Amino acid sequence: MIERISRDRLVTLxxxxxxxxxxxxxxxxxxxxxxxDVHRISPxxxxxxxxxxxxxxxxxxxxxxxxxxxxxxxxxxxxxxxGDDPAGMTLRDMLSEAGTETRSLVRVSRPTTTKTRVLARxxxxxxxxxEDDSDLTGAESELLLKAVRAAVENSDAVVLQDYNKGVLVxxxxxxxxxxxxxxxxxxxxxxxxxxxxxxxxxxxxxxNRRELESALGAEVDLDHPEALPATFDRLGVDHLLLxxxxxxxxxxxxxxxxxxxPTTAREVYDVVGAGDTVTAYLAVxxxxxxxxxxxxxxxxxxxxxxxxxxGAATVRTAEVLEAYDEFGHSAT
Numbered sequence: 668m669i670e671r672i673s674r675d676r677l678v679t680l681x682x683x684x685x686x687x688x689x690x691x692x693x694x695x696x697x698x699x700x701x702x703x704d705v706h707r708i709s710p711x712x713x714x715x716x717x718x719x720x721x722x723x724x725x726x727x728x729x730x731x732x733x734x735x736x737x738x739x740x741x742x743x744x745x746x747x748x749x750g751d752d753p754a755g756m757t758l759r760d761m762l763s764e765a766g767t768e769t770r771s772l773v774r775v776s777r778p779t780t781t782k783t784r785v786l787a788r789x790x791x792x793x794x795x796x797x798e799d800d801s802d803l804t805g806a807e808s809e810l811l812l813k814a815v816r817a818a819v820e821n822s823d824a825v826v827l828q829d830y831n832k833g834v835l836v837x838x839x840x841x842x843x844x845x846x847x848x849x850x851x852x853x854x855x856x857x858x859x860x861x862x863x864x865x866x867x868x869x870x871x872x873x874x875n876r877r878e879l880e881s882a883l884g885a886e887v888d889l890d891h892p893e894a895l896p897a898t899f900d901r902l903g904v905d906h907l908l909l910x911x912x913x914x915x916x917x918x919x920x921x922x923x924x925x926x927x928x929p930t931t932a933r934e935v936y937d938v939v940g941a942g943d944t945v946t947a948y949l950a951v952x953x954x955x956x957x958x959x960x961x962x963x964x965x966x967x968x969x970x971x972x973x974x975x976x977x978g979a980a981t982v983r984t985a986e987v988l989e990a991y992d993e994f995g996h997s998a999t
Contacts, residue, residue: 672964677991680965681984683955685740690818691950692843693729693828693835693857695747695772697754697761699783700725705792717787726761727782728943729828731981732857735947735969737766738981741954744768744818746811748803748834754779771814775807780832800832811839819846824853824954826946827866831859844868853953856904857946867903871949871959873942875910895923906959908949910942910970918963926960928967944973944982968994 703719726734729747736743745767749755751774758779762769777799784794803811811834819825825847829835840862847854853870863882866872880887883898887909899907899921907919915930948966953959968990969982 672961674988674991676961677965677988680952680955680957680961681739681987684951684984687741687823687951687954688821689736689741689743689824689826689947689950689954690746690815690822690843691729691733691736691743691826691828692746692815692818692839693732693826694780694830694832695730695733695745695749695758695762696727696780696782696830696832697730697758698725698727699723699781700786701783702786702788705787715787715792717785717792724757724761725980726758726765728780728830728832729826729834730758730762730767731943732826732828732947733762733767734765735944735981736951739947739951739984741951742768744771744822746771746773746814746818746834748773748775748777748807748811748832750775750777750779752779754781754797771818773807773810773814775803777833780830798832802833802836804836808836808838812842815839815843816846819843819850819852822847822852822954824855824950826950827854827856827858827869828943828946829857829859829862831861835862837862837865840865853950855946855950855953857942864902869904870953871906871908871962872902872904873908873910873946873949875942879907879909889917889919889925895919895925896921908945908959908963910945916945916963916967918960926963928964930967930971941970941973944980945970948982948987 700723701719702721703717705715709716733743733745749772780798782796785792848868856866856869856872909917916928918926945966948969949962952962952965968987972982972986972990
């Protein structure tokens, strides 16, 4: 089945999204882009010498999800761990400037996760990461739990954005999901392998297909969905949203129903951050009263816009409407 949404319904949901409160819990990162030119090879080693012309900073990971949420006109409180270092200070400042609530950023005794990409023109030559991705424990974990409880209590939706950097430990995951379920709040999860089966109770669980098949140890055959109930029994979630690259997305339900959502990308320039945009739109549209199918369809339009931008970028609701007007009749 191909999912459809009318333009009137799209406009209604995007308008209803304004002012909704979303708690994002997960791994925040600072992205650094160093752009320059290459004219020679180093005499020290057979590597290009890049003369840096531009240094750009961007919000990454859970921070990028939060940025997308506030760009939609919603309110976002980010629960994350940042180091007591210059990168952590920069991340806080950038989040504040973007309009994200930062009171739940927990200061920890480890470096702020920073990913630096070196590019010559539009080509990435190397990326280097500064991080400590071990699980938070002890007093720092307790501070996170306190922040989680306060953030979820005041929210219309919850996002758990996992990059295996140590924030989403089992105790934090369980506390967030239990609170949200008891309050009837939708939960969107972007998982990674470390705690893949710890998200029972999620409303929408959105691994990519490779991650899901690796965790299950079996291929997911979307053309023969009779095996899906067993998959849902293992995961304990309401819906699965699988990103399928150029084939778009598929929304799966425990009853075996599979809804296809074709891609709407004009041009794939850079896929970095597309998953963050999808997560943000899913959560905000659910908070606005949309169904999982409606949220996935709208998020797909947003992803089609995002992949046409360089790096982790935000997508405005006006851009989603433009994408709908361009692709809506053929993609829905």
